[in-house]
Amino acid sequence: MFGNEAKQTITVRASISTVTLWQASLLPAFIEAYPGINVRLVSTIWGNSIAEEDVDIDLRIGYGDWPGMQAEKISTETVVPVSALDGNQSIGSSTDLLQQPHIYILGHEDSWETYLSTHGLVAESSHIRYMVDTTATALALAAAGGGIAIIITRFVDAAIHSGCAVSVVGDPVEFPQSHYFVNPVNQSAPRPEVRLLKSWIRSVFDESVGGLR
Structure with missing residues (x-):
């Protein structure tokens, strides 16, 4: 092989x-x-x-x-919310994340709970529009305007450096x-x-x- x-x-x-x-x-x-x-x-x-x-x-x-x-x-990992490059204008605060479709990554479902709870917010199941099994797929969906994904910061930095068309729309939060x-x-x-x-x-x-x- x-x-x-x-x-x-x-x-x-x-x-x-x-x-x-x-x-x-x-x-x-x-x-x-x-x-x-x-x-x-x-x-x-x-x-x-x-x-x-x-x-x-x-x-x-x-x-x-x-x-x-x-x-x-x-x-030690942190996570950040990402959106399409042209979607960051609608995100002015963490509360605005609740108004966007959510992209969940299987195995990292707690990333949304971790991020929102840090800001005193609660995720609702009605916000979930996509569930994917890889971070790469979540980044692709976010870049295409599919919604917001919460992703490990080092992965986001590497993806943006490689040309992935996403924007960070919030400060990093510690990830368990x-x-x-x-x-x-x-x-x-x-x-x-x-x-x-x-x-x-x-x-x-x-x-x-x-x-x-």
């Missing part, structure tokens, strides 16, 4: 949003610094295509409560989910090149600090 592999190949598994909206744009810097290491990225949408023992780095986003697994928190390195409790010690990449990923997260503006 991935062609010929060099001896020092590291397999990284992460959510498709983490891979496409953030990690893929940063990894070329690592490869340039360490040309003797190849990286194989596997998104969790293809989770069954690779054996657990073949995953060197399992990067997940959640609450850190995976049964039978050790989880090392490596990020974070990125974690996850591994089985009985996993053997990682190879030196795996430790190197994990250290590099930690440093990249530290530099961006969840996209806090």
Whole structure:
């Protein structure tokens, strides 16, 4: 599936949003610094295509409560509301978000509750117009004028940098989910090149600090 592999190949598994909206744009810097290491990225949408023992780095986003697994928190995340570029004129305050169609992301349904409750507001089910299973789809819908999505700030920043036609229409709010390195409790010690990449990923997260503006 991935062609010929060099001896020092590291397999990284992460959510498709983490891979496409953030990690893929940063990894070329690592490869340039360490040309003797190849990286194989596997998104969790293809989770069954690779054996657990073949995953060197399992990067997940959640609450850190995976049964039978050790989880090392490596990020602090925030979320922001986004709309189409020409839709930001109708958003003057957080209250205005209640007047717009809402785009919900499966697995991140609490992003709307988190954002609105911070501003003393409550989301109603009648506001939900779309439910999607990836952040990339939510961004595409928002860019097309489909409504407002609440999205992890680092993903929004990367998407806008790549040309996605969305606008941030509110201040960032702390999000309870974070990125974690996850591994089985009985996993053997990682190879030196795996430790190197994990250290590099930690440093990249530290530099961006969840996209806090």
